[in-house]
Amino acid sequence: MNRWAVFALVALGLATTAMPAQADTEFELDIPVAEYSQESTGVFRTADGISTNDTGMAIYPPKDLPMAVNAFAAKVSGAQLDLRGKLPDGGWTEWTDTGFLDASTKTVQVRLVVNESVRTAHLTLRNVPSKPRAGAKTPLSYRVFATREGLVGGKTANGHIIRERDHFAALPSRRGLSPKQTGSYSVQVCAANGRCAWAPVWDVGPWNTRDDYWNHPRQEWQDLPQGTPQAQAAYQESYNQGLDQFGRDVRNPAGIDLGDGTFWDALELTGNAWVTVTYLWTGSGPHGYIRTPDDTLNVRSGTDSNAPIVGIAGHLAQVRVECETVGEEVTGTQGTSDRWLRIARGSYVARAFVSGVTSVVTC
8 A cells, every 4th residue: 555645734634545546546534633622612623723713613724636536435423524626717616525526626625513522534535437517607696585694793604703894695504605714605796776796605594504505406405496595485485384494483585694794885785685696606717806905895887996886895705707908007905907807797896906817818
């Protein structure tokens, strides 16, 4: 048995062993959790310092593999093990515990959702025949009911402390939950008044925690149509006797919660409303991440700072880039540039505030 070099725990947190060649390429990953201990606060902490203090989740650094994999089997006690894989365009597949990734990948990341003191965690990774992921894919988009989260001073599912007029979103599944201080899973939300918002998904809810209704198949409630939140069916059609997964009476059909800033400032909503949500990570192609010292970036109808504002993008939110054009020269967090990016029809942001953009066509 050939053994790979074991990387330092502080760097990667995973020890890997190459297995003999089989019909499917197979790798074994041991995850260092044996030294998890429950502290007086109920926090679990590994020997390499990965802690569940903020979230109840331990997220390990990405691990590069010598060959692509798309399937896995987990053996873990005291936790749920989720895996995601990095895509060729720099995005990520969703977190999943199903044993299959949405695409073959050479880079994976492990997340443990801790229930009790974790004693063992082990992964077997394989490459099995599957349909290739489409090269060009439009992100999924559905019309759902939006509510305002509020809860200023509270803590989101990824450990973010909610601020006044904050810009983020919550969806009822951890599959699309961005790690703290990232926007790998972000949404574009557009209201009937024509305003749009771009926000990272930093919380889980409303109502349910295992309802990835934008997917097919979905985690739970698989008899419901794709794009219909369980809460909406419960409220409108008395699905599941009008109850959510916890047995509570569903009092509104919400499929997304929005931070106050996204709700009031970006969309200019005054009450809960139906909106069109685009789940940006479900697409492929050029994209980038908003980087602004002011927590938000105005989205304009044209390529200069005098063009009307048509929406707001939150700091760290992912944006899909349709094309690039020349406009007013702007100095931002990414330097000085006269390039502007079209991130939706009639919606532009200065490239000087967007990181990670590559291979963009000219408008």
